[in-house]
Amino acid sequence: MRFSTDTPRPTRDSYHHGNLREALMEAALRLIAERGPGGFSFAEVARAAGVSPAAPYRHFRDRNALIAEIARLGYERFAQELERAWADGRPDPVRAIETVGRAYLGFARREPAAYAAMFEPGFPLEEDPHLLQASERAFGVLRKAAELACDSHRSQGVRPPPLMVALHIWALCHGIAALFIGRADGNRRRMPMTPEELLEAGVLIYLQSLGLVKV
Amino acid sequence: MRFSTDTPRPTRDSYHHGNLREALMEAALRLIAERGPGGFSFAEVARAAGVSPAAPYRHFRDRNALIAEIARLGYERFAQELERAWADGRPDPVRAIETVGRAYLGFARREPAAYAAMFEPGFPLEEDPHLLQASERAFGVLRKAAELACDSHRSQGVRPPPLMVALHIWALCHGIAALFIGRADGNRRRMPMTPEELLEAGVLIYLQSLGLVKV
DNA sequence: TGTACATCAGTGAACGCGCGTTCACTGATGTAC
DNA sequence: TGTACATCAGTGAACGCGCGTTCACTGATGTAC
Numbered sequence: 001m002r003f004s005t006d007t008p009r010p011t012r013d014s015y016h017h018g019n020l021r022e023a024l025m026e027a028a029l030r031l032i033a034e035r036g037p038g039g040f041s042f043a044e045v046a047r048a049a050g051v052s053p054a055a056p057y058r059h060f061r062d063r064n065a066l067i068a069e070i071a072r073l074g075y076e077r078f079a080q081e082l083e084r085a086w087a088d089g090r091p092d093p094v095r096a097i098e099t100v101g102r103a104y105l106g107f108a109r110r111e112p113a114a115y116a117a118m119f120e121p122g123f124p125l126e127e128d129p130h131l132l133q134a135s136e137r138a139f140g141v142l143r144k145a146a147e148l149a150c151d152s153h154r155s156q157g158v159r160p161p162p163l164m165v166a167l168h169i170w171a172l173c174h175g176i177a178a179l180f181i182g183r184a185d186g187n188r189r190r191m192p193m194t195p196e197e198l199l200e201a202g203v204l205i206y207l208q209s210l211g212l213v214k215v
Numbered sequence: 216m217r218f219s220t221d222t223p224r225p226t227r228d229s230y231h232h233g234n235l236r237e238a239l240m241e242a243a244l245r246l247i248a249e250r251g252p253g254g255f256s257f258a259e260v261a262r263a264a265g266v267s268p269a270a271p272y273r274h275f276r277d278r279n280a281l282i283a284e285i286a287r288l289g290y291e292r293f294a295q296e297l298e299r300a301w302a303d304g305r306p307d308p309v310r311a312i313e314t315v316g317r318a319y320l321g322f323a324r325r326e327p328a329a330y331a332a333m334f335e336p337g338f339p340l341e342e343d344p345h346l347l348q349a350s351e352r353a354f355g356v357l358r359k360a361a362e363l364a365c366d367s368h369r370s371q372g373v374r375p376p377p378l379m380v381a382l383h384i385w386a387l388c389h390g391i392a393a394l395f396i397g398r399a400d401g402n403r404r405r406m407p408m409t410p411e412e413l414l415e416a417g418v419l420i421y422l423q424s425l426g427l428v429k430v
Numbered sequence: 431t432g433t434a435c436a437t438c439a440g441t442g443a444a445c446g447c448g449c450g451t452t453c454a455c456t457g458a459t460g461t462a463c
Numbered sequence: 464t465g466t467a468c469a470t471c472a473g474t475g476a477a478c479g480c481g482c483g484t485t486c487a488c489t490g491a492t493g494t495a496c
Contacts, residue, residue, distance in 0.1 A: 014490090014491075015439080015440060015441085015489080015490045015491055016438085016439055016440060016490080016491060016492080017439075017440075020439080020440085036253075036337055036338075038251075038253040038254075038337060039253075039337065041481075041482060041483085042482080042483070042484095043481070043482055043483070044481095044482090051440075051441090052440070052441050052442065053442090053482085053483080053484090054440080054441070054442080054484080054485080054486090055439075055440060055441080057483095057484080057485090058438085058439055058440075059439090062483085062484095063483090119393070120335055122251055122253060122254065123251075139404075160420075163407060164407075164408070164413065164416060167406065167413055168387070168413070168416075168417045168420075170390070170394065171387055171390030171391045171394055171395075171413070171417070172383070172386055172387050172390055172417075173390070174389075174390040174393060174394055175385070175386030175387055175388070175389040175390025175391075175393070176386045176390075178334070178389060178390070178393055179385065179386055179389055180386075189354075191382065192378060192379075193379070198379065198382055198383070198386070201379060201383075202383045202386070202387075202421070205375075205383075205421055205424045205425065206417070206420055206421050206424065208424045209420045209421065209423045209424030210420060229457090229458075230456080230457045230458055230472080230473060230474085231457080231458060231459080231471085231472055231473060232472075232473075235472080235473085256448075256449060256450085257449080257450070257451095258448070258449055258450075259448095259449090266473075266474090267473070267474050267475065268449085268450080268451090268475090269451080269452080269453090269473080269474070269475080270472075270473060270474080272450095272451080272452090273471085273472055273473075274472090277450085277451095278450090
């Protein structure tokens with residue numbers, strides 16, 4: 001066993017890195033957070049990880065493959081956090097959807113680099129089936145939430161189509177995240193309320209109209 | 216007067232270009248549409264405009280200045296189109312807001328390159344005051360629309376804050392545009408309805424809840 | 431437990447390339463008289 | 464109308480730089496026996 005603290009140290013003491021793959025992804029996340037995806041080169045990531053420019057090729061085909069993997073893992077964590085926030089619709093569907101919305105913005109706020117890689121990669125992401133699968137899993141939480149909520153609508157009136165409701169909520173979440181959280185692009189706008197408050201109000205107004213209310 | 220067709224020809228017959236500034240912006244828009252902002256170099260734009268790599272420096276400080284100018288003009292046209300769609304709230308506020316929403320998506324669809332330069336420039340845009348002004352003008356249409364709509368709300372209930380309503384509509388528009396129109400990123404998702412239908416339904420559900428209905 | 435060997439994950443030098451940027455220049459245009 | 468001149472908007476050659484990518488290599492690790 002090597003001497004090591006809880007996190008792997010940036011400077012190595014041996015020829016082999018040990019977990020270069022993870023180190024490269026962390027370095028890339030740092031660079032993306034600073035300058036956005038597309039704001040760094042493959043060689044720069046290698047340098048940031050303290051390794052020769054040829055080393056990354058042992059782990060990723062090219063720069064895009066690295067970003068795609070970041071996006072894939074991002075979707076995995078994203079799905080997990082939304083799932084946990086959903087909590088099988090407790091305490092009630094409307095409140096659970098609000099919690100999911102907060103989790104959505106929380107992710108965009110806490111992991112802006114991953115979020116950017118997921119939604120503005122700068123090249124087509126669709127090729128990787130695992131990535132597509134992970135993104136489907138994330139959206140699946142919204143779909144599931146919308147379905148349960150629609151099932152619990154007030155008896156009078158037509159049952160709203162759950163897929164549409166899920167898309168509305170997703171678009172609202174993404175719109176607020178992109179416009180008012182985003183990366184350090186400087187394109188954010190000043191507001192009289194927090195993004196979370198804005199989202200919660202929007203979701204509530206929307207769901208009320210569908211005959212969905214807190215129990 | 217020179218011989219010329221309605222559009223300036225790509226190959227010049229004289230030493231001076233005549234309208235290189237516009238030609239550079241058009242070339243950049245073409246490249247952005249293909250690969251996104253950040254997907255091209257300053258030299259490449261010059262080449263695409265059929266001009267030496269030093270020529271663009273007569274018109275733009277650097278690549279970012281070119282993109283910023285594209286974004287600025289984009290916001291100008293964007294504001295104009297939203298303004299026209301608003302039509303001073305005719306035939307009634309709710310219908311006018313729906314028309315503004317369609318105009319919003321129409322712009323994102325018709326000018327994806329400009330839209331990308333405006334919302335994903337890849338660097339901070341805020342420095343240019345003219346640009347900020349143009350973007351304020353565009354958002355101003357949404358604010359104005361929300362104000363008039365809120366004024367016409369049903370008498371019972373509290374008057375909803377117009378700025379919040381404007382932000383909700385903007386976020387929904389942007390979210391739908393980014394997720395379901397976007398550029399050729401391949402990150403779009405299949406849907407059972409068009410983005411326009413999705414937006415219209417969302418806006419209608421939202422406004423109904425506020426006590427705003429078509430007359 | 432020890433040894434031989436295969437495999438793995440790095441190195442570092444090398445390459446050709448395109449980019450950003452500058453410079454002195456030059457052809458075209460506009461204007462004062 | 465003609466001429467001289469200033470200004471403008473382009474050229475093209477040149478530079479240093481960092482990138483992407485490859486290659487033969489080498490140090491470390493794991494495993495068969």
